[in-house]
Amino acid sequence: MRSHNPLMKRQVKSKANRPYIERRRGYRGGRAIIAGTNFPVSSIATYIVRQGMLPEELVRTFPHLTLAQVHDALSYYYDHQAEIDDEMRKNLSEDALTDSLPAKEVLRFKYDVSKGEFLVTSQG
Numbered sequence: 815m816r817s818h819n820p821l822m823k824r825q826v827k828s829k830a831n832r833p834y835i836e837r838r839r840g841y842r843g844g845r846a847i848i849a850g851t852n853f854p855v856s857s858i859a860t861y862i863v864r865q866g867m868l869p870e871e872l873v874r875t876f877p878h879l880t881l882a883q884v885h886d887a888l889s890y891y892y893d894h895q896a897e898i899d900d901e902m903r904k905n906l907s908e909d910a911l912t913d914s915l916p917a918k919e920v921l922r923f924k925y926d927v928s929k930g931e932f933l934v935t936s937q938g
Contacts (some may be wrong), residue, residue: 834886843930848883856901858887873891879906916931 818911836849859860861867862884866874869884891898924933 820830827832832886832890835890838928840927845930846887846894846898848879848887853879854901855890856898856905858884859891859898860902862888863891871918 834849835846835855837844837846842852842854847853848855848858858872861872862869869881869888871877872880872884922935923936925931926933
């Protein structure tokens with residue numbers, strides 16, 4: 815006889831409508847962002863999940879965000895965790911690259927639409 819315990823159900827990805835999250839091809843590299851802003855869902859996850867900031871603290875720090883937007887972003891993050899975690903890892907590696915560049919070096923940036931990322935070259 816099968817159990818009808820709801821805790822025993824397998825986890826299924828939500829197909830919920832998220833009114834505060836948007837993704838547009840060619841915009842912000844196709845990353846999920848808070849609708850009407852340039853604030854990435856990955857940044858919400860970084861502040862709250864990785865750094866331990868409370869949603870209320872985040873809204874005080876970034877007053878253009880609302881708690882509803884932040885919670886919607888967290889819901890989106892948990893439904894797309896592997897993808898967003900990869901995005902966060904990529905952002906960390908880009909920060910490490912920036913930190914390793916010599917001071918006063920002139921850089922040229924070119925946006926590659928097909929890859930959704932910037933190509934950086936040094937002009938010395």
